[in-house]
Amino acid sequence: MRKTIIAGNWKMHKTVAEARELAQGLVNGVKAELGSAALPDIVLCPTFVCLPEVLTTVKGSSLAVGAQNMDYRDSGAFTGEIAPGMLTSIGVSHVIIGHSERRQYFGETNESVNAKTRAALKHGLIPIVCVGETLAEREENRTDDVIKQQIKAGLAEISVEDAAKLVIAYEPVWAIGTGKNCEVNEANRVCKMIRATINEIYGQAGGTVADGIPVLYGGSVKPSTIDEQMEQSDIDGALVGGAALKVEEFLPIIKGGAKRHQLSASRA
Numbered sequence: 001m002r003k004t005i006i007a008g009n010w011k012m013h014k015t016v017a018e019a020r021e022l023a024q025g026l027v028n029g030v031k032a033e034l035g036s037a038a039l040p041d042i043v044l045c046p047t048f049v050c051l052p053e054v055l056t057t058v059k060g061s062s063l064a065v066g067a068q069n070m071d072y073r074d075s076g077a078f079t080g081e082i083a084p085g086m087l088t089s090i091g092v093s094h095v096i097i098g099h100s101e102r103r104q105y106f107g108e109t110n111e112s113v114n115a116k117t118r119a120a121l122k123h124g125l126i127p128i129v130c131v132g133e134t135l136a137e138r139e140e141n142r143t144d145d146v147i148k149q150q151i152k153a154g155l156a157e158i159s160v161e162d163a164a165k166l167v168i169a170y171e172p173v174w175a176i177g178t179g180k181n182c183e184v185n186e187a188n189r190v191c192k193m194i195r196a197t198i199n200e201i202y203g204q205a206g207g208t209v210a211d212g213i214p215v216l217y218g219g220s221v222k223p224s225t226i227d228e229q230m231e232q233s234d235i236d237g238a239l240v241g242g243a244a245l246k247v248e249e250f251l252p253i254i255k256g257g258a259k260r261h262q263l264s265a266s267r268a
């Protein structure tokens with residue numbers, strides 16, 4: 001059985017006080033509305049400065065906290081960077097790696113994504129590795145090639161045991177922050193293709209390691225889209241941007257994830 005994961009990427013939003021309020025609202029909302037129901041993994045990813053406050057706020061709840069980025073080195077003269085061990089030292093469990101905004105605006109490449117993914121695994125962080133094509137790449141019918149390359153280069157030299165700990169997020173760049181969803185059947189097809197690519201890398205073409213790896217969809221996920229997305233065979237959760245910034249929008253998305261989680265638990 002694969003985990004269902006609902007992750008909120010808060011990007012460069014929220015002061016510390018606002019982050020506390022949002023995290024508290026979600027803790028309260030999950031408790032009040034989902035009570036003792038079996039929950040998907042819920043991960044909040046605020047900015048670095050808000051991590052300690054959000055960690056304190058969610059303590060004792062089932063919510064986890066992730067960072068949005070990190071350096072791949074352990075320490076050193078790298079002004080402005082944050083090391084993996086610094087994240088684990090405060091209780092961060094997840095880290096988003098290779099978000100398209102990092103690739104687009106901060107020069108991240110498949111190679112840096114690989115270095116960071118390996119470093120995260122070495123430090124016991126769960127990497128949420130992001131892949132996705134641009135609009136131009138989609139229009140040129142290069143979607144599958146681009147994503148296969150991102151997966152192959154991103155996972156280079158990662159053992160099969162470590163690969164089993166990964167989370168992948170398929171985020172078509174053109175669907176991020178645009179209000180345009182990737183059509184669900186297409187999103188599901190790409191998530192399935194990602195899984196097949198990973199199995200191929202590990203010489204398990206028939207499928208094994210990737211059958212346990214959650215593949216999330218991201219790109220304008222909203223309360224109105226989540227149910228259909230969570231009904232797909234290969235979309236195991238969501239990485240949510242804008243709609244993760246308000247309790248009244250993120251809570252229904254968590255509920256959508258909970259439905260999938262409960263359904264797959266009952267089938268297992």
Ligand code: 13P
Pocket residue numbers: 009099171175176177178179218219220221239240241242243
């Ligand atoms: P939106 O949900 O705002 O489109 O952002 C998606 C995203 O980039 C999550 O990482």
